[in-house]
Each structure stands twice: as C-alpha cells, then as structure tokens.
Amino acid sequence: MNFKRYMETLIMVIHPDITNSIVNKRWMTELSKYPNKYEVRHLDQIYPDGNIDVLAEQKLIERYGRIVFQFPYYWFNCPPRFKQWLDEVLTYGWAYGSKSGYKMAGKKIALAISVGIDEAVYRSTAKYKYTLAELTRPFELTFEYVKADYRPLFAYYGIELNSGKEWIERSVPLYMDFLSNLS
Numbered sequence: 071m072n073f074k075r076y077m078e079t080l081i082m083v084i085h086p087d088i089t090n091s092i093v094n095k096r097w098m099t100e101l102s103k104y105p106n107k108y109e110v111r112h113l114d115q116i117y118p119d120g121n122i123d124v125l126a127e128q129k130l131i132e133r134y135g136r137i138v139f140q141f142p143y144y145w146f147n148c149p150p151r152f153k154q155w156l157d158e159v160l161t162y163g164w165a166y167g168s169k170s171g172y173k174m175a176g177k178k179i180a181l182a183i184s185v186g187i188d189e190a191v192y193r194s195t196a197k198y199k200y201t202l203a204e205l206t207r208p209f210e211l212t213f214e215y216v217k218a219d220y221r222p223l224f225a226y227y228g229i230e231l232n233s234g235k236e237w238i239e240r241s242v243p244l245y246m247d248f249l250s251n252l253s
C-alpha cells in the first residue's frame with residue numbers, strides 16, 4: 071500500500087469562477103499548507119474544456135479512502151462540473167453494477183459547501199422548508215448507491231450578506247476540524 075496516499079484526503083474542488091471566489095479560494099490556500107494530508111484538485115481548472123478523462127479520474131479515486139467534494143452552492147445545487155463528473159465517472163462496471171464494480175465501496179465521502187444564505191433561513195420551515203442535508207439527498211443517495219460511506223456534510227453559511235474577513239477566517243478552523251474528524 072502507498073502509505074502517503076493512505077494518509078491523504080482527496081479534495082475535489084468544483085468552482086467555475088475561482089478567480090472571484092472568496093471562501094473556496096481561502097479554503098484551497100489553507101489546504102495547500104498541508105500537502106502530506108490533502109491532495110487538492112480543482113476540476114474546472116483541470117478540465118477547462120469539459121473533457122473529463124474518465125479513466126484517469128477513476129484510477130485516482132481508487133487510490134484514496136477519503137474524498138471530499140468542495141463547492142459553492144448554486145441554485146440549490148452543485149456547479150455543473152460536479153454533476154458532469156458524477157454522470158461520466160460513476161460508470162457501470164466501475165462504480166456499480168457488476169461483481170468487480172463498486173470501486174467506491176467503503177470510501178468515506180463528504181460534501182463541503184459554501185452557502186450564500188444564512189443557516190437560520192434554511193432551518194426555518196416557513197421560508198425554504200428544507201435543510202441543506204435534505205436538499206443534498208441526491209448526493210447522499212448517489213454515494214449510497216455505489217456503497218460508499220457517505221458522511222454528514224460540512225457547510226458554511228451566510229456568505230452573501232457577510233463576506234468580511236472575520237466571517238471568512240472563522241470558517242477555516244471549522245473546515246479543517248471537519249476534515250480531521252473525517253479520518
């Protein structure tokens with residue numbers, strides 16, 4: 071076994087506009103300080119033309135026991151490259167559907183989402199009716215379908231109204247703690 075890979079967590083960042091990002095960019099900067107713990111990949115940067123190398127992605131995923139998909143919440147969903155990645159990489163015979171398949175089985179998978187609206191608004195049944203855990207059920211079901219070990223998500227809220235340095239910096243140790251507790 072490759073011990074280094076075993077120690078690492080793979081962080082898949084999906085953000086179509088990282089240049090103007092505040093939170094996700096800050097998280098990436100923090101993660102880059104720990105190259106022995108976190109391998110960070112920005113999917114939109116790796117595949118700017120959208121041609122995902124499915125075999126390369128599958129081989130990479132096979133090497134990690136913990137994978138986090140980090141993205142900003144867009145229209146109560148993920149940015150498009152993540153959905154494309156799921157559609158193309160989770161193939162029959164690799165992710166599910168044959169005896170040798172289920173290559174993601176048992177892997178710890180989590181979402182880490184930056185959210186514009188306040189947490190209290192999502193919690194309030196009068197306003198949006200659903201929590202983020204409920205709204206992300208399709209991801210939970212997808213990863214359960216491929217027998218991965220889907221973990222409760224990390225979310226950092228309220229960025230639309232407060233993108234000040236203090237609020238953003240507050241998120242960094244929370245996210246790092248979340249990642250440490252994933253192991």
Ligand SMILES: Cc1cc2nc3c(=O)[nH]c(=O)nc-3n(C[C@H](O)[C@H](O)[C@H](O)COP(=O)(O)O)c2cc1C
Binds near residue numbers: 183185
């Ligand atoms: C196209 C678009 C759609 C968005 N949709 C939502 C949404 O449905 N719910 C929400 O809480 N925030 C929404 N936001 C706010 C983003 O989640 C927020 O700007 C982002 O998490 C900040 O992360 P960043 O600084 O890394 O870009 C949206 C932002 C954009 C640009």
